[in-house]
Amino acid sequence: MVTLFYYQFIQNAFLAGTVVAIVAAVVGYFLIARGLTFAGHALSHIGFAGAAAALVAGVDPLVGMLIFTVAAGAIIGFSGKPLREQDISIGVVLTFMLGLGALFIALYSGYAEQAYSILFGTVLGISRAEVMLIAGCSLVVLVSLVLLYRPLLFSTFDPEVAASRGVPVRFLMIIFLLLTAVAVAVAVPVVGVMLIFTLLVGPAATAMRLTHRPLSAIILAIVLGLGYTWLGIFLAMRGSWPVSFYIAALSFGVYLPVRLLTAEAAKNSK
Numbered sequence: 050m051v052t053l054f055y056y057q058f059i060q061n062a063f064l065a066g067t068v069v070a071i072v073a074a075v076v077g078y079f080l081i082a083r084g085l086t087f088a089g090h091a092l093s094h095i096g097f098a099g100a101a102a103a104l105v106a107g108v109d110p111l112v113g114m115l116i117f118t119v120a121a122g123a124i125i126g127f128s129g130k131p132l133r134e135q136d137i138s139i140g141v142v143l144t145f146m147l148g149l150g151a152l153f154i155a156l157y158s159g160y161a162e163q164a165y166s167i168l169f170g171t172v173l174g175i176s177r178a179e180v181m182l183i184a185g186c187s188l189v190v191l192v193s194l195v196l197l198y199r200p201l202l203f204s205t206f207d208p209e210v211a212a213s214r215g216v217p218v219r220f221l222m223i224i225f226l227l228l229t230a231v232a233v234a235v236a237v238p239v240v241g242v243m244l245i246f247t248l249l250v251g252p253a254a255t256a257m258r259l260t261h262r263p264l265s266a267i268i269l270a271i272v273l274g275l276g277y278t279w280l281g282i283f284l285a286m287r288g289s290w291p292v293s294f295y296i297a298a299l300s301f302g303v304y305l306p307v308r309l310l311t312a313e314a315a316k317n318s319k
Contacts, residue, residue, distance in 0.1 A: 062172045062282050062292075065180045069239045070248055070274035072187040075194055076232040077253035078267050079225060082205045086250055088125060088226070091143045092233045093245040095121040098146040100167045100237065101153030110167055111182060114234040117146075122230035126223030170241035170293045172282065183235045190228045201225060202263055239278070240293045247293070248274055251300030258304075258311045273303065 080089045096114035103113025125139065166174065175183075194201070204211040204218045212218045233245060240247045256269035281295035 057177065058173060058175075059286070061175045061177055061180045063279065065175045065183050066172055066239055066278040066282055066292075067275060068180075068184050068187045069236045070252075070278040071271050072190050072232050073236050073248040074252045074256075074270035074274040075191065075267055076229055077249045077251075078257070078263070078270055079194075079201065079205060080229065081250060081253050081257060082263075083225075085226075085229070086246075088139065089229055089233060089249055090246065091139045092118045092121055092230050093237065093242050093249075094143050094150075095146045096230075096234050096237060097167060097242040098150035098153065100242075101150040101157065104157045104167075105153050109179070109182075111179060111234065111238060114237055115186070115231065118230035118234045119227060122226040123223070126226040166241070167237065168241050170237060170239050170291070172239045172292050173285065175238055179238060183238065186231050186235050190231050193224070193228055197221065197224065240296055247297045247300050248278070251297075251304055252277065255300075255304045255307050258307050273300075277303075 077089075080086055096118040099113040099115075099117025100110035101113075102117075103110045106113070121142075200211070200216050201221055204216050204221050208218050233249065236245055236248055252270040252273035253266070255273055256266040260266050260269060277296045277299040280299060281292050284290075284295045285292040
């Protein structure tokens with residue numbers, strides 16, 4: 050096992066997976082707490098169109114995904130409408146972007162593996178340059194969330210009171226959507242567009258079932274995300290199935306019994 054870490058592609062996989070698991074868990078907590086999981090799902094599929102367009106243009110797919118997701122996050126945030134009122138509009142744009150992504154994939158004449166990696170992720174094929182880009186973007190997201198933690202948490206659970214006390218609720222929403230867009234973009238190389246919720250929602254959803262304290266839930270989500278990612282990469286190295294499958298299976302395998310047990314405990318306590 051130790052000798053495997055002499056290979057740079059293994060080092061790159063663990064470094065990228067570690068960074069993405071941490072940032073996805075933190076962002077995922079606020080996504081669930083704010084009821085924005087659909088918006089996060091939409092951003093990942095909008096990013097798919099950007100990544101596919103980047104392939105056609107001969108640019109790194111991660112760059113195209115960052116551009117599309119950040120632009121989409123900005124448009125959603127600056128629209129001025131509550132996100133719950135934008136579900137239909139977001140859904141329409143989402144389907145169009147999926148079609149656009151399919152068109153770009155059809156126009157792409159390069160290796161099919163690159164198109165496949167957008168959909169399902171290929172963390173074992175990430176380059177050191179991509180690791181540095183992922184780490185840099187993730188650091189920006191994490192530092193921003195640490196600086197905004199208290200007002201963001203306040204506006205998440207009691208937006209009306211927060212607004213009455215001078216907290217810039219709408220500004221925080223816009224910033225959070227932009228940070229979510231970046232987090233979604235950097236997570237795609239690990240789990241792909243189709244399984245983005247594996248790391249973005251799975252660990253946080255499980256953690257929030259086990260504890261109601263925000264900081265404890267975030268820390269637990271990070272631990273779970275790291276566990277899924279590291280074990281998923283290790284199992285993929287030992288077997289022939291993709292990393293994203295193992296991560297998704299582990300996330301589901303932990304969440305389901307936790308949900309059933311906590312629901313039963315809550316029922317019995319009444």
